[in-house]
Amino acid sequence: MRILLAAATAMACAAPLWAEGDHGLTIPSLTAEVTPEAGLEAWDRLHEVFTHPRCINCHVGEEAVPLWTTTHGANPGETRPHGMNIHGGDSRVGAEYIDCGTCHVTSTRPNTTPGAPPHAGLDWQLAPLEFQWTGKTPAEICAQVRDPERNGGRDGAGLIEHITHDAEVAGFITWGFTPGAGREPAPGSLQSHLDDTAAWVAAGMPCPGDPLPASAPTEASE
Amino acid sequence: MELSVNGTSYSLDVEEDMPLLWALRDELGITGPKYGCGIAQCGACTVHIDGQAVRSCQMPVGDIGNAEITTIEGLGTPEAMHAVQQAWVDHQVAQCGYCQSGQIMQAAAFLETHPEPSDEDIDRAMSSNLCRCGTYPRIRAAVKTAAAKLQGA
Numbered sequence: 001m002r003i004l005l006a007a008a009t010a011m012a013c014a015a016p017l018w019a020e021g022d023h024g025l026t027i028p029s030l031t032a033e034v035t036p037e038a039g040l041e042a043w044d045r046l047h048e049v050f051t052h053p054r055c056i057n058c059h060v061g062e063e064a065v066p067l068w069t070t071t072h073g074a075n076p077g078e079t080r081p082h083g084m085n086i087h088g089g090d091s092r093v094g095a096e097y098i099d100c101g102t103c104h105v106t107s108t109r110p111n112t113t114p115g116a117p118p119h120a121g122l123d124w125q126l127a128p129l130e131f132q133w134t135g136k137t138p139a140e141i142c143a144q145v146r147d148p149e150r151n152g153g154r155d156g157a158g159l160i161e162h163i164t165h166d167a168e169v170a171g172f173i174t175w176g177f178t179p180g181a182g183r184e185p186a187p188g189s190l191q192s193h194l195d196d197t198a199a200w201v202a203a204g205m206p207c208p209g210d211p212l213p214a215s216a217p218t219e220a221s222e
Numbered sequence: 223m224e225l226s227v228n229g230t231s232y233s234l235d236v237e238e239d240m241p242l243l244w245a246l247r248d249e250l251g252i253t254g255p256k257y258g259c260g261i262a263q264c265g266a267c268t269v270h271i272d273g274q275a276v277r278s279c280q281m282p283v284g285d286i287g288n289a290e291i292t293t294i295e296g297l298g299t300p301e302a303m304h305a306v307q308q309a310w311v312d313h314q315v316a317q318c319g320y321c322q323s324g325q326i327m328q329a330a331a332f333l334e335t336h337p338e339p340s341d342e343d344i345d346r347a348m349s350s351n352l353c354r355c356g357t358y359p360r361i362r363a364a365v366k367t368a369a370a371k372l373q374g375a
Contacts (some may be wrong), residue, residue: 084349084350085345085346085349085350086346086349086350087346095335096336096343096346097332097343097346097347098275098328098332098346098347098349098350099274099275101274101276102268102274102275102276102277102328102350103262103277103280103350105276105277105280105281105282105285106285107282107285109239109282109284109285113260113261114261115261115263116260116261116262116280117261117262117280119280
C-alpha cells in the first residue's frame with residue numbers, strides 16, 4: 001500500500017520533525033489465540049486499508065501510471081490517472097522520464113499545503129510490480145500479502161517489522177493514515193493496522209475462499 | 223543554516239521549513255527560479271539539487287543539508303551557455319519567457335541521464351512544466367537539438 005500505517009498523532013498538526021527511530025507503537029503478540037473467523041475479520045479491515053486511495057493509488061500494474069483521487073473540485077473522491085502525463089517507468093520511480101522526487105520531495109515534515117504533492121520520509125515511488133493491487137479481488141490481494149515471493153520476502157514477523165520500520169522513518173504506511181492537507185486518511189490508525197496485521201498473522205493468515213479448517217469435535221457429535 | 227548555491231556558500235537565518243524558492247528569491251536575491259503556483263503544479267521554480275530536477279517551492283531548506291543547489295544562473299553564462307540554453311536561443315522557444323527557467327532546468331537534468339530521448343520521452347519528461355503560451359512544439363525541438371549537441375553531433 002503506498003504502503004501505509006500511521007502514528008496518527010505525531011504527524012498531524014504542527015509536529016516538527018519526525019523522531020527517526022521511534023515508532024511509538026505497541027507491538028502486539030503474534031502467538032495470541034485468534035480464530036480463523038476473527039482472522040478473516042482482521043483481513044477484511046486490512047483489505048479496506050489496502051484498497052483505500054491513500055494506499056492502492058501507487059500499487060498499480062505494468063502501466064506504471066499512478067492514480068489520483070481528488071479531494072477538491074467538482075467531483076471529490078473521483079479516481080483518475082495522475083495528471084501531468086506522469087509515468088513511473090520500469091524503475092517505478094520515474095527515472096526514465098521525471099523522477100517522482102522532482103515534486104514529491106523526501107521529508108519527514110508534516111504535509112500541510114492543500115493541493116501540493118504529498119511527501120514522506122522515504123523517496124516517493126510506485127510499489128513494486130508484484131505488489132499490484134489494482135484490479136485484484138480481496139482473495140487475490142490476500143494471497144499476495146501472505147506469499148513471501150510476492151510480499152518482499154516477509155513472514156508474519158516480517159510484516160510486523162515492515163510496519164514498525166515504516167513508522168520509524170515516517171514512510172508511506174505512516175503517511176497513509178496521516179496524509180494531511182485535506183486528504184482523507186486510510187481507515188483506522190497505524191496502531192489498529194498493526195493490531196489487525198498481528199491478529200491476521202496469529203490466525204494463520206487466512207484468506208477469503210480458503211478451505212475452512214476442520215471443526216474440533218464437540219461432545220454432542222462424539 | 224548554510225546553503226551552497228551555484229558554487230557559492232551562503233549563510234541564512236531562516237525557518238527550516240521555508241521553501242527553497244523563498245530562500246533563493248527573497249533571501250539571496252537569486253530570481254531565476256520563478257514563483258508560479260507554489261504547489262509543484264507548474265514547474266517554473268525548478269532547480270537542481272545534486273543534479274536532480276526539484277521543484278524548489280516544495281523543498282524545505284532544512285532538508286537540503288550539504289547538497290549542491292544549481293539554479294538557471296549557475297547552469298551557463300551568456301558567454302558559455304549550456305547546450306539547452308543555446309538550443310532555446312536557436313529555436314527562439316520563449317514567448318513570454320516566464321516558464322523558461324524551469325523548462326531549461328528540467329530539460330538539462332533530463333538530458334544528463336537520457337542522452338538520446340525520443341519525442342515520447344521528452345513529452346513525458348517535460349509534461350509537468352507548463353507553458354501558458356503553448357510553446358511546447360518549440361520546447362520539444364530545442365530539447366532534441368540540445369541532446370544532439372551534447373552527443374557531439
